[in-house]
Amino acid sequence: MNQELILKMEKISKSFPGVQALSDVDLEVFKGEILALVGENGAGKSTLMKILTGVYQKDKGRIIFKGKEINPQNPHEAQKLGISIIYQEFNLAPNLDIATNIFLGNEPRKGKIIKLFDYHKAFQESYKLLNLLTLNLSPDTLVKDLTVAQQQMVEIAKALAQKSELIIMDEPTSALAGKEVQKLFEIMKKLKEERISIIFITHRLEEVFEIADRIIVLRDGKRVGELPAQKDKYDEVIKMMVGREVSVAPKPPTKQDTIILEVKNLSSKKIKNISFYLKKGEVLGIAGLVGSGRTEIIRAIFGADPKIYGEIYLDGKKVEINSPKDAIKLGIGLVPEDRKLQGLILNMAVFENISLASLKYLFPNGIIKSALEYTLAQKFVEKLQIKTPSIFQKVVNLSGGNQQKVVLAKWLALRPKILILDEPTRGIDVGAKAEIHKLIGEMAKEGIGIILISSELPEILALSDRILVVSKGRITAELTKEEATQEKIMQYAII
Amino acid sequence: KEIHVAVIGKSVHPYWAEVELGVKKAAQDLGVKATFFVPQKEDIPAQIAQMESFIAMGVDGIAIAPSDPTAIAPTIEKAMAKGIPVITLDTDAPQSKRLIYIGTDNYSAGKIAGMVMNDLLGIKGGKVAIGTGSLTAMNSLERMRGFMDGIASNKRIVVVTKPALCDFEDTGRAVTLAEQALLTYPDLRGFFGVYAFNGPAAAKAVKSAKKVGQVIIVCFDTTPEHMQLIKEGVIAATVGQRPYMMGYKSVEVLTKMAQKGVAATLKELPANRIIDTGVDVVAADKYIKTIKSVQALTVEQYRKKLQELGIPVQGW
């Protein structure tokens, strides 16, 4: 491999109030390589990248890019230097169209004195990029009308449009399913051929071994090691990240016969005639391509979106669910796919987020007893190993994965009969993911019926007792654990 | 075709409500159509725009109480150019082309208030506070200017507020401000209330501070509330500008102009083009003798006078 250095970060340190996010981290990237940066949630990956792109200022250390020391004060400076980034959290203006978003801050201009926005050019270029990503959308579609995955693709297009020499991808695949991931990898390979360097952050370690050249592992804000990206290093990487072995045991099938949930002919704006059932203690996986309508199905059940018609039976009794409130009262919980917009009150403390859905039931007379609330929160912080200085920390200051755990805790605290999980392990590290998988197993054993949506087929296959495949708003197949394979699912997903 | 005249006031206020009564009565007596109009609050550009709308409407005459005499001049000119006679009431715009002015100007009325205060405080003078609803409206400024000239002869009268406590036409605040004035200046001897509600507001404060008789209140307007407080002796004297008359006379003059022509009407009116509607000074019984510089009336005398003039007595 060519050993020409493009970036060198030396002894980078950064602290936030109450947290030493990074201490003396070194990182080097060579020209034309794909460097994987891995580590547990809260290890400091995003923070390191944000220092590189000028979002945060480092406390200490040096950054040398293309032989020159740089000190970007804001993302714009970094961009001008040739560093672009796909942020972990979405950064799109929902009120604008795709083309404008792709070229935001990087607008094609015409006119000499007055900077006119060359929309035509932006449109054409965007169209090309979208085509490259096989995203069949018109560039003048408003971003707020896109699904999460489509937004992620737009984010990728946005980074590509900047034509940088170093592209940082902070968990670009967490919202993508197999097909899109493969598409992204193809593009990454192409970029590599053009000798563009990529820093790739992901929690899906298979991806690392598939695409990366080299791996750097962070733990607790320190660099703990560097490895070549070879399949046989899998266990070593995990051990470095987590500091212990992680075993991912497939969930044993549960044997339960009582049907607790039955959905008949459910239809809403985006879905047609959805009928299925869920048994007590069963994990029902829902698979499908991005935008197939999986989220729509469970949102309609949960009362988050209006349904046009359809019947829902709980324990054999017909129920009316017109709002999430109704659903929760009936014992249904939902971990939504976008934790920042739908899952969390970012400015509230951890304990307030954990108890939010349960308050009404914990304190039926409407008056909060703090001690009880704190105990509840503390229990779940420990159970899910949420990394936080205390339960009084604002959720906004937690790392993405830990935020996700807070959302889970909120629903577990409610002790639901049915729990719907929409991409529950999105952005969660291997260790925590294993924990969550274990938890799903335990919940099922306790008799909770679980509906699991995930874009990671292995996850679906490992956990589900039964799998529904969704395509274009319809259920196209129902597969048992035994008959389901990745190929079979894909086959039904593209019908 | 029915004669249609418009009378434009300054703001929603009892004073203008009284003008409106006069307007309505005159319209009824003369068998013409009279539109009375007031902006919600004093607002010069809005008033001008509203007058322009009346011009566009093509009324047969406009009487306006300009919130600002200079600012209104071009608009008056515009109306006159379109053949709509314009007169002023309450506040004159002498620099403009207005045909005639009906009312007592605020400066003179303020000066009378000042002289009354001067009489009531006597030689030994003392501290006086002023409360008003606006530090920018012309009527407030003119009344205060007149008041200052009215007390100027006695150097021992000191106005302690600089220049006046302004409540922005908020009655509630007017009371609080008066209370604070009594507190800040314990030896306060006089209070001059510029807007209609300022006198009663001061009266309220004086009552709650138990300083009735100690602080002399001189104020403007003759609402039922004023009359009540004068009977109680809390307000010493008030200056009434006869808004009813202004309203009535305005419609009368405009109607005559529409019927007989402008020139003919003007011939019947005073040569200085001012119809002075006069002021009434109404004072509490115990103070009536002290007021020397003007003719003051008791409440009862005032009632009689109004009845003689044919002005309805309402609410007291």
Added chain:
Amino acid sequence: MKIKSNKPIKIRKFYFRELNILIALIVLSVFITVMNPKFITPFNLQVVARQIAIYGLLAIGETLIIIGGGIDLSVGSLVALTGVLVALFMKNGIDMIIAIILVLIISSLIGLWHGFFVTKLNVPPFIITLGTLTAARGFASVITKGWPIIGLPEKFFFIGQGYIWGIPFPTLIFIAFALLAFFITKYTVLGRNLYAVGGNIEAARLSGVDVDKVRIFTYVFSSFLAGITGIIIASRLSQGQAGVGGGYELSAIAAAVIGGTSLSGGEGTILGTVIGASIMSVIHNGLILLEISSYWHDVVMGLVIVTAVTIDIWRKKKR
């Protein structure tokens, strides 16, 4: 960051977030007292306390609404309208108590109207309450034609003018509602849900919070308090007056924000608002006690609002 298992629950150290502005209030009061000792005479403190009650009642309602992510521009006009209505009712022979109850029902219904538009029709609160700001004042004028409604029953005047143990009655009403609001925001599920709604309405909804109910509650409560304030002012003036209340909404919002309420929602405390309203009243009072020319009053008020908020934001950022 290490995670210890079984770590004992540490109750949060009491962080007194209103400290900054409390200090500001104390410094201000001391300063005024030094310049003019009349500030701490009982009579003056009564004046200030009554003033705090007026601003404070409106500011409490405003605080709840702002915490929930809304705003209410109508309270000033509602004060005028409700004051006129209570006077009108009594003038027409309706018993005082019934008149008061009627007015409070009407003002609550206006709040419900606001809440309905905001939650069900998605009209921005700024607009629906701006509409009421304009229309309610208009109605007050329509009813009174500018004339004050006087000749109200004597017993009505206690509400605005009376004292109990030397404390102005309006101040006692204010304290009662401040305690109620404090309790709601601090110790009830409703209060917690309110913060959640203001922080992230979608997340709150998906967590089963009855978002509409919570928001409607704030609008009703705010209008109800405006009704209370209107009655107090009518009683204080012994009359129904269409001209009162102009700009009170801005003072109330300013008091809330000075007290640390964030206009973007999800943040704010009643204690802060009480202190904020106190600061505003003390300054109004001080400007006169210090015999500052009235031309300068507005300038000073404007600068104080900006300074107070800026310092607060700046100190919060620093910590």
Added chain:
Amino acid sequence: MKIKSNKPIKIRKFYFRELNILIALIVLSVFITVMNPKFITPFNLQVVARQIAIYGLLAIGETLIIIGGGIDLSVGSLVALTGVLVALFMKNGIDMIIAIILVLIISSLIGLWHGFFVTKLNVPPFIITLGTLTAARGFASVITKGWPIIGLPEKFFFIGQGYIWGIPFPTLIFIAFALLAFFITKYTVLGRNLYAVGGNIEAARLSGVDVDKVRIFTYVFSSFLAGITGIIIASRLSQGQAGVGGGYELSAIAAAVIGGTSLSGGEGTILGTVIGASIMSVIHNGLILLEISSYWHDVVMGLVIVTAVTIDIWRKKKR
């Protein structure tokens, strides 16, 4: 949304989102004309046009600020202050042109002050401009002691009172700035960035948009337009007056919102605002032409604001 493969590159058909309110404006005008044909006399149209100019200039500034996610409460007071200043300068022998330039510089600096507080100190725009709302009016009083500044040079009066080809000069100024703002929002990078800032400020910042610059620009522009308006009104009144402009900020905001600008930022058009300002002016004019008692005007205005916005929101939701 259908997804077709290989669909040709086509820029979306022009969607005329201001249609609703344009229809409303037309219906309103026709209605008034039928009731009183004087509405369409040239003189009356001049009256309306001049009125549109005043609301419209302020509403344009407000629109840009609101698109960027802010708000400006200061414009009404700035109108008073700048009008007083321009008169003061000329009164003190400064040449008209220089006086105007000076005033525009001063008003821009005030906008810069707002922008500075909003962007660098994180003070909510509501607060910093509320401060100016209060303080600027105070300054105007301090300067004039309440008295109008009169005796200005004749040539100054053309700005507010003159006509070119029968069109009031203020209307021409308004049209010029409306075109400028239209151009900025529609075709420049600055304009696009403004929408992004209002839509998702964090995203815009992380994408390398100079967020602060964009926002500061809007505040400067708004204050600048308030300066222009202040000069126009001073010229129209032939004097500098500290008492003008009260509540103009709310009318300007209402005009913008009626025109479809969303108070949560990121949405709004200049064309919409122009129509919104026109609706407000036509109603003000129509109320008089239809001989509606002046006490009812505010009630009608309040209801119109609410109805216009509600219908707009409702129709947008339906499509």
